[in-house]
Amino acid sequence: MLKYLFAKNEDIPAGSSAIYFGFSSIVWFVIGTGLGSFNAAKLAFPDAFVGGGEFFSFGHMRQVHVHAVIFGWISMAFAMAMMYITPVLGNTKLWSEKLGVWNCTLWNVGLSLGLTVLWAGMTSGREYSDFPWFIDLYLAVAVFIPLAVNVWMTILTRRTQGIYTTNWFFAAATFMVIIVFIVGNLPEFFHLTGLTEAYLTWWFAHNVLGLWITPVAAAIAYYTIPKVTGNPLYSHRIGHLHFWSVVVFYSTPAAHHLMSSPLPEWLKSFASVEGVLILVPAIAFVSNILLTMQGKWNMFVENLEVRFTVTGCLLAIPLNMQGGFQQTRAINWYVHGTGWIVAHAHLALLGFSTFLEGAAVYLGLQTLMKRKLYSLTLGNVHFWMLLIGFSIYWISMTIAGLIQGAGKIYEVPYIDVVIAEHPYMIARWLGGTMVFISNIVWLYNMWMTAREGTVVPAGRMPHEMAYER
Amino acid sequence: MSVNFREYKIGARMFGLALGGSMLITLLLPSFDIAASVSTDVALDKQLSAGWDSGWQLGDPLLKGHNKPVKVLVKNDPLTGVALAQAETVYVYPAGTSLPNGVTHSDNLGAGVKDLSLEKGKIKDAKKESGAVFLINHGAFNGNNLPYVENATATKGWTPDAVMAKADDANVSHVGSGKTMFVREGCWWCHTLLPEQTQDWQAFGTPPMLGDFNGESPTAFGSDRKAPDLLHVGSRNSSKEWMMLHFFNPRLVQPHSIMPRFDYLWGEVDANGKKIDFDKWRAEYNEYHEGKRVAAPEVPMYAKDSEIRGLIDFVLSLK
Known part of the structure; x- marks a missing residue:
């Protein structure tokens, strides 16, 4: 890929940047989940792996895991989907493959640098916006703005009259993530302090999920399900409802992350009501996708990409039921700050979103490389280990969170809560390790697809071909 | 198109x-x-003891706890040596140390506190180049008794050098660099600094008030609580010895703890300048853990300039 950095744009084969982003995202997924597994082991066995000094301490590694999966795996898989799906839906080519290749290179370089400084303890001390401000500026300027320019220009130079649902989301989300990045990091750029800093920390954390991860993941499903099943999207209008309610309802509840802080009460109440209204885009999305599946439910079993996407959609149901209600005052006091929330965050990122992106990366890489997936068996192993590993993680952390919540309200001495949670810490480590191993299998399968996958003839889609292994 | x-x-x-x-x-x-929030005593103490910023900053790019003030208990007037009627806690900013947010941006102090700090406290006279000594005083503003920041260098002539020359090391507390350690080492990934407004009162103390955070950065509330809240930990446990054992290896005082060891914050040498043999300590601890030794190995006393000193000072300052 690096040879294309200095090639003429016309000489770069279509799809190069998407392939580059696709493989980068899988590698970051392996790294990110590997770190997650290691972190979980530290919590389960605190006296193991000592002697490495600060670089192997939990406090230095937790944020590296979080940022590797959000900005490495998830966001790069999004970029892969954008480089691939945006031009297809506009019946055109990507505006600039060269910009895409540069974008991916600068992204890998910047993220590696950012994770290294975080690992060394150079942090802003703000959850989810932990990167020091020079990394934040780099990510805004060298990562998100070039990505957005490529997406917007591709949409502007499209050869169709209308813009399909997926591309509304791509265009809007790339815009919103830039705004969120710049506004959310204002405390670091301009040294804003106190409650302003605390509030903007969670304004960023909320909106990077609500205006970037959730809508882009959903937009991918709006492409993969109609494309692979051959069914048209069930309802364009429900898509409208989804889009507008994301912008209006998902961008406002940031304060519900700080229900126990002395923020203005009106703001907390407002955030809580808006938080329940997130169910509007959530239900619109899930129903639209599941209704698009009508008559093609056999593909949920038979087709790997559909199975990934529909699993992600189904996981969106508990995700949003939790998300809508756990932030209300009636429930938040019980679960806030417990493992329940950790489980919920993994349901969002490793459950819902990862399965949708996984489908896009599977589908996109096969289509662009014109190679059928090397092994269905390995694909199935990946799917089931990912799903079972995630489920073990989610269930164990949810139970741990409920124990912790009970301990909190009955004022059990804290150490007894730690003792009670210990078996679930071990279970979480086992689940997380399964996820990590499954991703190594995926990386191998994709690598072998590139090298030895059956060639897909021109004019055919990979899902129309039979598997050979 | x-x-x-x-x-x-x-x-x-x-x-x-x-x-x-x-x-x-x-x-x-x-x-x-x-x-519109007005700084409380808590906020003034926090920002004066933590200084400019406790996260990544140009003045301390590797988060080593540099560019930080120290908190000193002054018992005698640093100029005359005469005993004070009441010991004063002062915040010493040596020359070149970035001044706290409320001094550089006094609007952040809130109405009243800002006016008192500017007029009575003379905070605008404080300069980074020459350093300054601050303390918290109280005064009347529109009928309310409010705390304010006093620049003791301007009001009393207490310079950083004069205060430090007379200060007994036992009365010097490195809370500022300790907050940096708290942020760098990710203590806040498990220990929140935000008792909740519902059921946390009895176990972890009162939730913070509006105005308790003015000028503090980062607030490091934490969100994923895997360990006790620490906002008032200094009121529950004020033992330096316990903290020392607990940081070196939490299992020494709490066998079921899942907290990591922070022995590496001791640095290379102990208080006597002797090299700390971590491998030997760990081997002996393992023998103790397996029941082959009656007592755990001794935890070395930390050196005066070690990172752990700041962290312990910070944790004990959380009243």
């Missing part, structure tokens, strides 16, 4: 309106409430 398709023009404007409206409600409106 169909850029000018009418629906998309309307759509783009509606989008701007929706997102702009959302930002108006979630950013602009709360900013008035937050800007």
